[in-house]
Amino acid sequence: MPANALYTDLSGYYDLMCADIDYPAQSNAICRLHQIFGNGGTTHLDLACGTGPHVRHFIDLGYTSSGLDINQPMLDIAAVRCPEAQFTLQDMSSFEVSEPQDLITCFLYSIHYNGGIEKLTACISSVHRALASGGIFCFNAVDKDKINNDLFVKHTAKQASDVFTFRSGWHYSGQGEKQSLRLSIEKANADATQVWNDEHPMVAVNFAELIALLTPNFEVHVFEHNYDTIKPWDTTAGNAIFVCVKK
CATH class of the missing domain: 3.40.50.150 (Vaccinia Virus protein VP39)
Incomplete structure (x- = not known):
């Protein structure tokens, strides 16, 4: 994406x-x-x-x-x-x-x-x-100097028959003026599970x-x-x- x-x-x-x-x-x-x-x-x-x-x-x-x-x-x-x-x-x-x-x-x-x-x-x-x-x-x-790339936050929420799991975490390479916010959304119900992943470039x-x-x-x-x-x-x-x- x-x-x-x-x-x-x-x-x-x-x-x-x-x-x-x-x-x-x-x-x-x-x-x-x-x-x-x-x-x-x-x-x-x-x-x-x-x-x-x-x-x-x-x-x-x-x-x-x-x-x-x-x-x-x-x-x-x-x-x-x-x-x-x-x-x-x-x-x-x-x-x-x-x-x-x-x-x-x-x-x-x-x-x-x-x-x-x-x-x-x-x-x-x-x-x-x-x-x-x-x-x-x-x-x-x-x-940027305090970012731990291994840490992320997670929570779940329900909407009708769907269960959503949201994850997000910072990632920084250790140099330069670019970091990213990594996002994941999982949508699950009795019929299927869908996952969206995205990475947003940030300063x-x-x-x-x-x-x-x-x-x-x-x-x-x-x-x-x-x-x-x-x-x-x-x-x-x-x-x-x-x-x-x-x-």
Whole structure:
């Protein structure tokens, strides 16, 4: 399959694939960080918004929320979930907004969908242009130097008579600016078992490099990858939440 084919062909299964994600906890945590570091505004844009679950929660938290993604089937589902929101088909490395945003988010490690350092740098510039004065950019990331290629996450879910098994894991060769997200979906019922495998190319960056890219335009704060508490990153963990305040 070509890059992102799995998401395109199986967009209807995306929410099932992400059924174990605690969207309210993630949204509430970023809302708290926005209250601490933000400018008090309530305009919000979610990059790589998928089917819009985070947008839904930010609307319920009182934000004027919108989203963008490069996958139209995902956006069609998001529009049904969040009829109040505006969704646009855009690449997060070169997007535009109609008005300045107080908060821009990018959940689920989707910042890595910028396919290389050049596109990641362009994304950071696009975010900076789109933010209002004192606005913040929040996202989570993985450090390429801390990736264990043998680790993966797995969960199962039922839909009607079908049982789905989802697996995903990072892979990094140990050099260069490319890593990948390896995905597998198994769909089984009494009649047959189907398996889809896909590998999504992503940008590889360590946290020192990422902070260096952000620092010219942002005041950068890095926190433990824990949506239940707000704790500074311990400088050793390979996952973290970044809170970037526009300079």
